[in-house]
Amino acid sequence: MSALTIDIFLFTLLALTAIAIARLRNLFAITMLASIFSLLAAGLFVNLDAVDVAFTEAAVGGGISTVLMLGALALTTREEKRSSRATWPALLLCAVTGAGLVYGTLDMPAFDSPDAPIHGHVAPDYIARAKAETGVPNIVTAVLASYRGYDTLGETTVIFSAAVAVLLLLGFKRREGGEE
Amino acid sequence: MSHHLVLRVVANLLLPFILVFALYVQWHGDYGPGGGFQAGVVFAAGLILYALVYGVDALKKVIPARTSIVLMSAGVLIYAGTGLASLFLGHDFLDYSGLTADPVHAQERGILIVELGVGIAVAGAMIAIFTAFAGRTPEIEDRDW
Numbered sequence A: 001m002s003a004l005t006i007d008i009f010l011f012t013l014l015a016l017t018a019i020a021i022a023r024l025r026n027l028f029a030i031t032m033l034a035s036i037f038s039l040l041a042a043g044l045f046v047n048l049d050a051v052d053v054a055f056t057e058a059a060v061g062g063g064i065s066t067v068l069m070l071g072a073l074a075l076t077t078r079e080e081k082r083s084s085r086a087t088w089p090a091l092l093l094c095a096v097t098g099a100g101l102v103y104g105t106l107d108m109p110a111f112d113s114p115d116a117p118i119h120g121h122v123a124p125d126y127i128a129r130a131k132a133e134t135g136v137p138n139i140v141t142a143v144l145a146s147y148r149g150y151d152t153l154g155e156t157t158v159i160f161s162a163a164v165a166v167l168l169l170l171g172f173k174r175r176e177g178g179e180e
Numbered sequence B: 001m002s003h004h005l006v007l008r009v010v011a012n013l014l015l016p017f018i019l020v021f022a023l024y025v026q027w028h029g030d031y032g033p034g035g036g037f038q039a040g041v042v043f044a045a046g047l048i049l050y051a052l053v054y055g056v057d058a059l060k061k062v063i064p065a066r067t068s069i070v071l072m073s074a075g076v077l078i079y080a081g082t083g084l085a086s087l088f089l090g091h092d093f094l095d096y097s098g099l100t101a102d103p104v105h106a107q108e109r110g111i112l113i114v115e116l117g118v119g120i121a122v123a124g125a126m127i128a129i130f131t132a133f134a135g136r137t138p139e140i141e142d143r144d145w
Helices: A003-023 A027-047 A051-073 A088-105 A123-134 A139-147 A149-170 B005-027 B036-054 B056-062 B065-088 B103-136
Strands: none
Touching: A003 A027, A027 A051, A051 B036, A051 B103, A123 A139, A123 B103, A139 A149, A139 B103, A149 B065, A149 B103, B005 B036, B005 B103, B036 B056, B036 B103, B056 B103, B065 B103
């Protein structure tokens, strides 16, 4: 089975999961489907040779965020309220936006094309220099932690700030029997 | 969830492997896929699995809420501190060349340290967020779902 067949198979499952999420009303089922969605996405990333991203997607999307959604769900109701408003404007908006995005992809270089602009910019430079300059065989790590160290410091600070914001909103509430 | 025998046995079986795998991803990030962020989330996911099976209070005995805050701050400080250290050694901010005598080896060393910072910060932040959420949620019975 070629990589393309696997891609198409996984994308079909992703689309089916998304449709199921949109149609369901039970929030517990939706949370579980969102977790499956992340797992399928992680599979796609592995197939696209983006193992780092697959890792993150499986651990964060499939694991931690699902648990956090369940935690939030336990504080609220299990069923989504039916909206009384008409849904066709939303459908129209989605269709137009989707069509616009598909139209945008027409200009993109073909999948797997070696002439794609992204391969002609700084990537060859990094590939040529990274091993000699940093001694790290994994170029992704060398770029993230050394060449683009500023960006990664910023990302780490963002995660830190997000956690601080959540803690300010929720706090560590004492629970009966708990020590803190 | 203490009465779920199968869940508990499977979690016991998986936990050490998840945590060791997180450490592997952390220290092997120079050679294979992964790095600090991935290691941090995998480690946190392992501890959250522990909390799901044994309860949040059991997790708090391993990592108290305060410790997770200290960890996530320490991670960011390790990263920024490495930048400051390279500044004081006469190089640009986050240019690790001065950390050891050999500039190439210094890059490797610097990358290892900042990745450790990222890993600690991410694991601490994820555990802090989970503990905050779980502390709000009353324990619920299986049939309530």
